[in-house]
Amino acid sequence: MKYRSTRSGETVTAAEALLRGLAKDGGLYVPEALPAPFLNYEEMRDFSYQETAVYVLKRFFTEIPEETLADFARKAYGPSFETRDIVPVRTINESFSMAEMFHGRTCAFKDLALSLFPYLLSWAKKKAGETRRVLILTATSGDTGKAALEGFRDVEGMNICVFYPSHGVSPLQKDQMQKQEGGNVRVCGIEGNFDDAQSAVKEIFSTALSPEEGGDAVSFSSANSINIGRLFPQVAYYVWIWLSLVRSGSIGQKEAFNVVVPTGNFGNILAAWIAREIGTPIGQLVCASNENHVLSDFFATGTYDRRREFHLTKSPSMDILISSNFERFLYYMAGPEATAEAMRELKEEGVYTVSSEVMDRIGKEMMGGWADEAAMASAASSVYEKYDYLMDPHTAVAYAVYNDLRRRGRITRGTHTVIISTAHPYKFPDASAEAIGVPVAGNAYDKLRTLAEQTGISVPPQLARLEHAEVRFPGTIAREGMADFVRAYVREIGKECGKQ
Numbered sequence: 218m219k220y221r222s223t224r225s226g227e228t229v230t231a232a233e234a235l236l237r238g239l240a241k242d243g244g245l246y247v248p249e250a251l252p253a254p255f256l257n258y259e260e261m262r263d264f265s266y267q268e269t270a271v272y273v274l275k276r277f278f279t280e281i282p283e284e285t286l287a288d289f290a291r292k293a294y295g296p297s298f299e300t301r302d303i304v305p306v307r308t309i310n311e312s313f314s315m316a317e318m319f320h321g322r323t324c325a326f327k328d329l330a331l332s333l334f335p336y337l338l339s340w341a342k343k344k345a346g347e348t349r350r351v352l353i354l355t356a357t358s359g360d361t362g363k364a365a366l367e368g369f370r371d372v373e374g375m376n377i378c379v380f381y382p383s384h385g386v387s388p389l390q391k392d393q394m395q396k397q398e399g400g401n402v403r404v405c406g407i408e409g410n411f412d413d414a415q416s417a418v419k420e421i422f423s424t425a426l427s428p429e430e431g432g433d434a435v436s437f438s439s440a441n442s443i444n445i446g447r448l449f450p451q452v453a454y455y456v457w458i459w460l461s462l463v464r465s466g467s468i469g470q471k472e473a474f475n476v477v478v479p480t481g482n483f484g485n486i487l488a489a490w491i492a493r494e495i496g497t498p499i500g501q502l503v504c505a506s507n508e509n510h511v512l513s514d515f516f517a518t519g520t521y522d523r524r525r526e527f528h529l530t531k532s533p534s535m536d537i538l539i540s541s542n543f544e545r546f547l548y549y550m551a552g553p554e555a556t557a558e559a560m561r562e563l564k565e566e567g568v569y570t571v572s573s574e575v576m577d578r579i580g581k582e583m584m585g586g587w588a589d590e591a592a593m594a595s596a597a598s599s600v601y602e603k604y605d606y607l608m609d610p611h612t613a614v615a616y617a618v619y620n621d622l623r624r625r626g627r628i629t630r631g632t633h634t635v636i637i638s639t640a641h642p643y644k645f646p647d648a649s650a651e652a653i654g655v656p657v658a659g660n661a662y663d664k665l666r667t668l669a670e671q672t673g674i675s676v677p678p679q680l681a682r683l684e685h686a687e688v689r690f691p692g693t694i695a696r697e698g699m700a701d702f703v704r705a706y707v708r709e710i711g712k713e714c715g716k717q
């Protein structure tokens with residue numbers, strides 16, 4: 218299968234798309250044509266998570282032999298996950314379930330894609346005959362950075378450099394990044410928000426390095442959710458959720474289910490949409506936003522307007538005003554010319570509006586909603602009280618949006634709904650304490666100990682271990698310093714390569 222840009226006719230192989238991340242024209246790669254619905258329940262009935270992943274991925278990565286994909290899936294979805302189910306689906310009552318995507322190495326859903334992605338990239342590197350080292354450049358709103366660092370640490374032939382907004386992540390998230398282990402990693406905080414970090418990374422990408430700067434030893438790639446190697450592994454878990462719901466009897470084999478996704482960069486929900494395109498019986502698809510509700514406004518008005526105040530919320534991974542992956546959805550709804558034009562307007566004017574024709578089409582595919590901080594907090598405490606289930610703030614935003622739509626009669630009655638649970642509640646100890654109504658004090662780890670005593674939910678070892686780990690990357694720099702930071706790291710990598 219070939220991949221094309223969302224903005225022009227540029228096409229590349231899967232290997233090239235994986236290595237480049239971003240298309241030359243600034244667009245994102247998408248399959249030239251999405252596969253027609255191919256899911257066959259009878260065939261998948263007894264599939265494990267790994268088998269489900271291979272079944273889905275082989276239709277998107279047609280050049281990778283099936284045994285190779287199976288090997289990748291076995292390695293990616295193995296003991297680094299706490300549960301054999303990988304994504305357990307907990308049915309709370311007849312109306313809704315929680316799909317728990319936080320049982321991987323970093324306790325957030327990004328682990329699902331980033332455990333597999335390094336294998337896909339290594340394959341691409343070999344396939345493309347790329348002999349230079351690959352330097353992964355990543356901007357993170359909190360969770361991607363850690364998951365990418367864990368996925369790539371000490372991977373042969375690769376290095377990784379992560380930038381995070383110094384004031385936009387939780388203390389635990391900061392610890393996760395500053396205390397990262399591995400000989401091939403760099404981490405740096407920036408004075409700015411996620412959008413600043415992401416746009417600077419995009420700029421660094423578009424400037425070629427001269428040989429003196431290390432361009433003959435190193436090539437850039439990305440681990441951000443714009444990479445197709447992030448997107449397609451995510452499609453697999455929606456298929457898995459379907460199988461799980463049927464197996465548990467929460468839905469019948471021919472029945473549809475709704476999905477509510479707490480959304481930031483639009484990668485997770487785009488994967489849900491693609492899963493539906495290939496035959497997963499998803500009914501309503503709800504894009505849930507926090508106070509940075511650019512997307513929710515777009516679904517209501519057809520205007521995407523990023524010219525607004527940026528809010529730091531308790532769901533930092535959704536504090537995003539430019540949802541990069543939305544471009545792919547727009548491409549499928551409006552085509553490449555309109556997408557290129559909209560993206561130009563967004564860059565130059567900060568706003569674009571789509572035609573009413575396109576909006577009609579979009580309205581049939583998805584709906585939006587948002588929850589403010591108070592609604593999020595009240596959702597978290599009421600779900601804990603009613604169902605003895607603790608949600609993290611991102612998941613609580615999704616639940617609040619679901620509950621609001623349900624009350625207003627906008628959710629189809631009688632259709633089971635799955636809330637996508639994207640992070641372990643203990644990644645956010647203060648919000649968890651508020652949800653259960655118990656005061657906590659001390660540092661993040663003291664708070665986790667109190668929470669564990671109160672709720673009986675034990676602290677995931679991935680988080681507990683951080684307490685006494687060494688801080689390796691304490692630095693913070695200005696946004697303007699990012700390019701120099703990367704150049705310095707490239708020189709260092711170049712020197713190391715020279716030595717070998």
Ligand SMILES: *Cc1c(COP(=O)(O)O)cnc(C)c1O
Nearest residue numbers: 360481482483484485534639640
């Ligand atoms: C990244 C992230 C999100 C947002 O996902 P997108 O794919 O960027 O829309 C939501 N919740 C958590 C916990 C995340 O880490």
